[in-house]
Amino acid sequence: MQPDNSLTHSYPSLQPVGHTGVHYEIFVRSFADSNGDGIGDLNGVTNNLDYLKELGISAIWLMPINPSPTYHKYDVTDYYSIDPEYGTLDDFKRLLAEAHRRGIAVLIDLVLHHTSLQHHWFQEAQKGPTNPYWHYYKWLTPEEIKARNLATRDITADSGERNPWHSVPGAKYREQYYGMFWKGMPDLNFDHRPVREEFFKIVRYWLTDVGIDGFRLDAARHLYREFEEPKNHEFWQEFGREVEAAKPGAYTVGEVWTRPEHIAPYFKGLKANFNFDLRLVIEEIVRDENDTEDLVALLDYIHKTFAATNPQFIDALILSNHDQNRIGSLLKGNLNHLKVAANLLLTLPGLPYLYYGEEIGMLGLKPDENLREPFLWDIRAKDKQRTRWRRGKYTTSQTIRPLAEQRNDSDSLFNHYKRVIAYRNSHSVLNDNLSRLQPAGIQQKGIIAFVRKGANNQQVLIVHNMTGKPINVVFSPDEAWCQRIVFETVPGSSFENDWVRVPGYSCVVIE
Numbered sequence: 001m002q003p004d005n006s007l008t009h010s011y012p013s014l015q016p017v018g019h020t021g022v023h024y025e026i027f028v029r030s031f032a033d034s035n036g037d038g039i040g041d042l043n044g045v046t047n048n049l050d051y052l053k054e055l056g057i058s059a060i061w062l063m064p065i066n067p068s069p070t071y072h073k074y075d076v077t078d079y080y081s082i083d084p085e086y087g088t089l090d091d092f093k094r095l096l097a098e099a100h101r102r103g104i105a106v107l108i109d110l111v112l113h114h115t116s117l118q119h120h121w122f123q124e125a126q127k128g129p130t131n132p133y134w135h136y137y138k139w140l141t142p143e144e145i146k147a148r149n150l151a152t153r154d155i156t157a158d159s160g161e162r163n164p165w166h167s168v169p170g171a172k173y174r175e176q177y178y179g180m181f182w183k184g185m186p187d188l189n190f191d192h193r194p195v196r197e198e199f200f201k202i203v204r205y206w207l208t209d210v211g212i213d214g215f216r217l218d219a220a221r222h223l224y225r226e227f228e229e230p231k232n233h234e235f236w237q238e239f240g241r242e243v244e245a246a247k248p249g250a251y252t253v254g255e256v257w258t259r260p261e262h263i264a265p266y267f268k269g270l271k272a273n274f275n276f277d278l279r280l281v282i283e284e285i286v287r288d289e290n291d292t293e294d295l296v297a298l299l300d301y302i303h304k305t306f307a308a309t310n311p312q313f314i315d316a317l318i319l320s321n322h323d324q325n326r327i328g329s330l331l332k333g334n335l336n337h338l339k340v341a342a343n344l345l346l347t348l349p350g351l352p353y354l355y356y357g358e359e360i361g362m363l364g365l366k367p368d369e370n371l372r373e374p375f376l377w378d379i380r381a382k383d384k385q386r387t388r389w390r391r392g393k394y395t396t397s398q399t400i401r402p403l404a405e406q407r408n409d410s411d412s413l414f415n416h417y418k419r420v421i422a423y424r425n426s427h428s429v430l431n432d433n434l435s436r437l438q439p440a441g442i443q444q445k446g447i448i449a450f451v452r453k454g455a456n457n458q459q460v461l462i463v464h465n466m467t468g469k470p471i472n473v474v475f476s477p478d479e480a481w482c483q484r485i486v487f488e489t490v491p492g493s494s495f496e497n498d499w500v501r502v503p504g505y506s507c508v509v510i511e
Contacts, residue, residue, distance in 0.1 A: 016249035017105045017213045018271055018314050020431045021058025022421055023353045027322055027372045028062055028086050030387050031356055038388035042087040046095040049102055056421035059105035061216050075116035075185045079202045096211055105213035112199050113219035114185040122186055126168045135192040138178035180222055190223045190235055200242045207247040214251030221256045236269030253316050260302045264309040272314035279318050283330050286341045289466045296439050296450045303437055314433055315350030322372055326364035336505040339416050343489055343507040346420045347462045349452050351433040359417040360403050363394035370394055376402040423487050429454035441476025461510040465502040474499045482510045
């Protein structure tokens with residue numbers, strides 16, 4: 001891979017973004033502070049690209065970086081600018097250029113489901129029905145809301161708002177606007193053609209003028225309400241065509257949390273979607289130290305469902321993210337369990353995402369602010385780039401070991417992630433995010449085993465021991481092709497003609 005020294009164009013890539021590698025989600029505010037104001041910034045990310053390269057990351061996803069009145073920035077006031085708390089557009093272009101020099105792609109969060117109340121579009125729209133921006137949003141009178149039985153909505157995993165219709169204070173008209181998440185985030189009206197065209201312009205700007213490599217799409221399932229879901233599918237297909245026309249091979253990943261049958265149609269327009277159900281299963285079976293949920297059968301069913309819509313689907317895998325309780329807390333900081341979870345994340349077929357700090361065992365439970373605490377680079381007395389926008393409630397130097405301490409410990413969680421990612425990146429099948437799952441014939445308590453098949457019928461068998469004791473895993477006739485162990489996460493594995501010994505809390509890769 002040759003570095004690209006321009007500020008506005010992506011590096012040349014042998015594979016489209018997402019087809020290989022491991023991605024890393026960053027909440028800029030909490031990651032690294034470069035100027036001492038206590039708030040993480042883009043230059044802080046740039047300063048730590050060598051760390052991400054050392055970890056083995058191929059792409060970073062930045063949570064929203066556009067101007068916004070809130071700490072999380074999921075209510076945007078300007079889609080073409082950088083929030084001054086985080087830096088400038090020149091800072092971002094420098095980050096992009098430096099990332100590309102290291103072979104790291106850059107994805108940004110595109111929040112196109114809603115805007116801030118302070119966005120120019122809504123500031124105009126709230127002037128009344130005669131304003132040209134009125135139709136950028138969804139308005140109904142109280143009578144219409146009642147007649148259509150839309151006054152309330154069920155609380156869902158992604159929104160606790162039960163009363164989504166809101167009045168503009170002091171308005172002379174009676175219509176209320178729809179805000180699914182809360183009144184500060186008015187939903188946009190994608191039936192209004194100018195709204196779509198505005199976002200296609202925004203897409204072209206970031207992909208072509210600035211040079212990013214793709215988007216994470218917030219609330220992708222909620223542009224239309226559930227009973228109008230086919231309109232969602234139609235929009236994302238149009239969106240996908242616009243992205244591909246602007247930058248062939250650009251990557252898109254959607255936030256779509258529902259049953260596999262309902263996720264599948266989103267692969268018509270989006271390259272990838274997050275697998276939230278798998279996250280829940282991994283948490284449960286790692287804690288139980290046994291595959292009580294039949295993970296491989298579940299994943300086989302999910303992947304066949306996706307492939308029926310798009311054989312080139314990318315399954316985006318997570319252990320946690322900015323909206324989910326951190327896996328470190330869910331597994332109670334148990335180092336062995338965290339390593340097993342990492343083994344699964346990094347060997348299952350699909351594209352793994354690490355949420356910043358997951359590799360050092362950061363902790364966090366709802367509410368959301370506690371899931372987004374400062375990254376611990378070192379103990380406080382030595383940490384010159386730790387952010388101070390809030391004190392850690394769960395993640396402190398007393399609850400987890402900072403990165404600086406873990407670096408020097410070969411048995412640390414950080415070094416475990418680093419080793420497994422390095423091997424994954426070096427292996428043609430493991431690093432093929434479009435390689436497919438094939439169930440193995442092995443059925444033993446405490447064991448998860450599966451085959452991954454890549455291009456040219458290359459295949460590997462991966463065997464996970466979920467328990468703390470070594471297990472002799474007996475091959476079925478389906479594994480007659482297996483000849484040798486090529487990787488182990490814990491020393492002590494051994495291979496015989498018809499069985500393999502797998503140490504506790506470890507996995508082996510067999511060819």
